[in-house]
Amino acid sequence: MSMVIEREAAAVTKVVLELEVANHAGVMSHICGLFARRAFNVEGILCMPLPDATRSRIWLLVFDDERLEQMVKQVEKLEDVISVVRHGAEHAVFERLEAFFR
Amino acid sequence: MMQMTGAELILRLLERQGIETVCGIPGGAILPFYDALGQSDTIHHVLARHEQGGGFMAQGMARVSGKPEVCLASSGPGATNLVTAIADAKLDSIPMVAITGQVPLPMIGTDAFQEVDTYGMTIPLTKHNFLVRDANDLLEVIPEAFRIAMSGRPGPVLVDVPKDVQCQMVSFEDYPPVAVPNALPEVDLLAIEKAAEMINAAERPVLYLGGGVIHSGASHLAVTLAEQGGLPTTMTLMALGTMPIDHPLSIGMLGMHGARYTNYVLEEADLLICVGARFDDRAIGKAAEFCPRAKIIHVDIDPAELHKIKTAHIGIAGDVTQVVEALLPLVQVKLREPWLAQVADLKERFPLAKPDLDNPRSHYGLVQAVADALDDEAVIATDVGQHQMWVAQAYPFRRPRQWLTSGGLGTMGFGLPTAIGAALAAPERTVVCFTGDGSLKMNIQEMATLAEEELNVKIVLMNNNSLGLVYQQQSMFYGKRPVASKYKRAVNFLKIAEGFGLDAVDLDTAENPAATLAEALQRPGPCLIHCSIDREEFVYPMVPPGAANTEMIG
Ligand SMILES: Cc1ncc(C[n+]2csc(CCOP(=O)(O)OP(=O)(O)O)c2C)c(N)n1
Ligand SMILES: [Mg+2]
Numbered sequence: 001m002s003m004v005i006e007r008e009a010a011a012v013t014k015v016v017l018e019l020e021v022a023n024h025a026g027v028m029s030h031i032c033g034l035f036a037r038r039a040f041n042v043e044g045i046l047c048m049p050l051p052d053a054t055r056s057r058i059w060l061l062v063f064d065d066e067r068l069e070q071m072v073k074q075v076e077k078l079e080d081v082i083s084v085v086r087h088g089a090e091h092a093v094f095e096r097l098e099a100f101f102r
Numbered sequence: 103m104m105q106m107t108g109a110e111l112i113l114r115l116l117e118r119q120g121i122e123t124v125c126g127i128p129g130g131a132i133l134p135f136y137d138a139l140g141q142s143d144t145i146h147h148v149l150a151r152h153e154q155g156g157g158f159m160a161q162g163m164a165r166v167s168g169k170p171e172v173c174l175a176s177s178g179p180g181a182t183n184l185v186t187a188i189a190d191a192k193l194d195s196i197p198m199v200a201i202t203g204q205v206p207l208p209m210i211g212t213d214a215f216q217e218v219d220t221y222g223m224t225i226p227l228t229k230h231n232f233l234v235r236d237a238n239d240l241l242e243v244i245p246e247a248f249r250i251a252m253s254g255r256p257g258p259v260l261v262d263v264p265k266d267v268q269c270q271m272v273s274f275e276d277y278p279p280v281a282v283p284n285a286l287p288e289v290d291l292l293a294i295e296k297a298a299e300m301i302n303a304a305e306r307p308v309l310y311l312g313g314g315v316i317h318s319g320a321s322h323l324a325v326t327l328a329e330q331g332g333l334p335t336t337m338t339l340m341a342l343g344t345m346p347i348d349h350p351l352s353i354g355m356l357g358m359h360g361a362r363y364t365n366y367v368l369e370e371a372d373l374l375i376c377v378g379a380r381f382d383d384r385a386i387g388k389a390a391e392f393c394p395r396a397k398i399i400h401v402d403i404d405p406a407e408l409h410k411i412k413t414a415h416i417g418i419a420g421d422v423t424q425v426v427e428a429l430l431p432l433v434q435v436k437l438r439e440p441w442l443a444q445v446a447d448l449k450e451r452f453p454l455a456k457p458d459l460d461n462p463r464s465h466y467g468l469v470q471a472v473a474d475a476l477d478d479e480a481v482i483a484t485d486v487g488q489h490q491m492w493v494a495q496a497y498p499f500r501r502p503r504q505w506l507t508s509g510g511l512g513t514m515g516f517g518l519p520t521a522i523g524a525a526l527a528a529p530e531r532t533v534v535c536f537t538g539d540g541s542l543k544m545n546i547q548e549m550a551t552l553a554e555e556e557l558n559v560k561i562v563l564m565n566n567n568s569l570g571l572v573y574q575q576q577s578m579f580y581g582k583r584p585v586a587s588k589y590k591r592a593v594n595f596l597k598i599a600e601g602f603g604l605d606a607v608d609l610d611t612a613e614n615p616a617a618t619l620a621e622a623l624q625r626p627g628p629c630l631i632h633c634s635i636d637r638e639e640f641v642y643p644m645v646p647p648g649a650a651n652t653e654m655i656g
Contacts, residue, residue, distance in 0.1 A: 025233075026221060026225070026231075026233065029222060029225055030225055033225050033226055037226065069409070070406065070409075070410055073405055073406035074406055076405075076406075077404070077405075077406055078230075079229075079230040079250055080230075
């Protein structure tokens with residue numbers, strides 16, 4: 001019983017990660033591989049090139065579990081990742097998209 | 103204006119990077135590059151007999167020189183064969199650049215002959231990788247590959263180059279600058295001050311050194327830190343040699359096959375100063391029970407290592423050399439008599455048992471006899487198994503880069519090609535490869551390379567006609583039921599070595615084994631030194647996998 005409650009409590013804490021990355025074919029594989037290997041659930045992914053086209057922005061919606069800190073450090077280590085910023089789940093980017101998933 | 107093919111451009115960039123030896127095997131998709139290589143006056147190509155061998159040769163060179171070294175493979179099976187050596191370099195943070203041929207760009211994704219997704223396959227194994235889609239990009243990619251391989255925490259980088267890209271003409275004004283490592287991260291002086299305070303205030307501190315100390319070239323500084331602070335010092339498998347084993351402050355290797363006293367000292371510590379190590383499970387046992395009384399200071403160039411396994415009270419992301427240099431003026435000179443007396447007492451009561459040490463036909467005795475016949479200039483490589491652990495426990499390592507072993511991946515087959523690489527990088531040194539009968543068979547074809555290059559490599563084969571470490575685990579933890587760990591037939595390794603053109607001696611039949619061994623080690627050129635070892639000899643002590651380090655058996 002308590003398991004269920006804890007899981008539900010954990011599930012409400014989500015985090016939005018904003019990544020700035022080099023814009024080329026392999027970047028998504030590098031990033032997704034890191035999360036998949038650790039069975040770290042990624043709820044949502046969004047990726048678009050930035051205006052100067054050499055860079056892209058990736059938005060990730062993830063659960064805030066105790067491994068997140070390590071996960072972010074591993075992402076920051078990737079050569080093609082320029083920066084990682086953490087936002088709360090209330091960030092508008094995924095909320096606005098919800099309309100497309102009804 | 104310069105004009106050349108992509109293949110020639112790669113070659114010129116390697117030359118400019120100071121590469122003198124490359125190891126590999128040609129094949130269709132990398133032939134344009136091999137053709138260019140044939141025109142080089144400065145780069146010596148060593149023809150491996152298996153791409154994994156070529157990869158480990160590059161590793162052997164890099165482990166000895168500390169610089170990134172290069173291996174080559176063709177597409178498809180050439181690249182898949184290389185994968186193990188790349189993964190091994192990743193786990194031990196060895197700088198290496200692998201260049202692979204790929205099918206021509208228009209054929210990528212068509213299941214063309216010898217096509218595999220080398221880029222996709224090596225994403226999780228490399229520090230970084232590239233698929234070059236335009237020869238002009240080589241001007242950037244090749245220096246980048248070297249910069250990434252040697253910056254921060256070193257590691258392997260792979261560059262996959264389609265055949266048509268190798269043939270494409272490139273025009274450019276100037277060569278790019280020769281790659282250099284990134285600037286080192288700034289030292290956090292506040293954290294350093296706090297760390298020094300903790301060291302000064304501690305009563306039972308222990309210094310815990312890892313392979314990062316060697317990568318940073320900081321062995322002498324680490325020893326100075328230990329001496330100044332009166333710090334008993336333990337080393338990981340990767341760090342053996344950073345502090346001479348007979349230094350009064352050395353408490354030897356920790357972990358699964360460390361001496362009892364070493365693990366007991368750690369149990370007592372009130373402060374653990376971890377420098378360039380990463381709390382690997384083979385070193386620390388059950389993480390929750392490791393150093394239960396100690397606060398932790400953790401220094402590592404890779405920020406992701408801090409707080410990964412054990413939460414540190416102070417984590418310092420920095421280069422070991424710079425951090426220790428900054429620490430030294432703040433660390434008080436301490437004699438720490440009560441603590442060092444306690445350490446000495448534990449050492450006396452729970453030393454490493456090395457039975458039969460003066461019999462050169464016993465496991466520890468053979469390791470000792472090899473050490474007795476050589477000086478500290480020799481390089482000692484191993485394969486993976488019981489023999490590796492016996493050498494780690496008993497060989498008197500006294501300098502960094504003297505010891506080459508597959509720590510993180512634990513790859514059987516590592517020894518011989520790595521020893522060849524070491525000899526290529528340091529031809530003036532005697533290189534010994536301690537190996538087992540199982541491991542040697544995994545890259546035995548490199549005996550041909552060894553004979554061809556006439557290198558000063560001595561293969562010391564500890565032959566128990568079994569996968570000894572597996573047999574040991576089955577005997578200890580699987581109800582004495584050996585499965586697939588004892589060979590039913592014996593191999594005549596002496597004849598095999600002779601067949602490959604190596605000198606070979608057998609200590610089993612030698613009248614005076616110590617003399618035969620010493621002569622073989624002193625005679626220049628490659629040699630196999632064979633010695634049978636009792637299959638029932640096990641590596642002790644042993645921490646059962648998953649148990650705490652204090653729960654040693656034996
Ligand atoms: C490539 C590879 N396959 C399997 C293993 C698992 N393994 C670890 S030690 C060992 C036995 C090694 O036998 P040998 O080289 O004869 O050394 P010994 O333990 O007998 O000294 C095996 C199979 C491994 N480490 N590497
Ligand atoms: Mg064996």
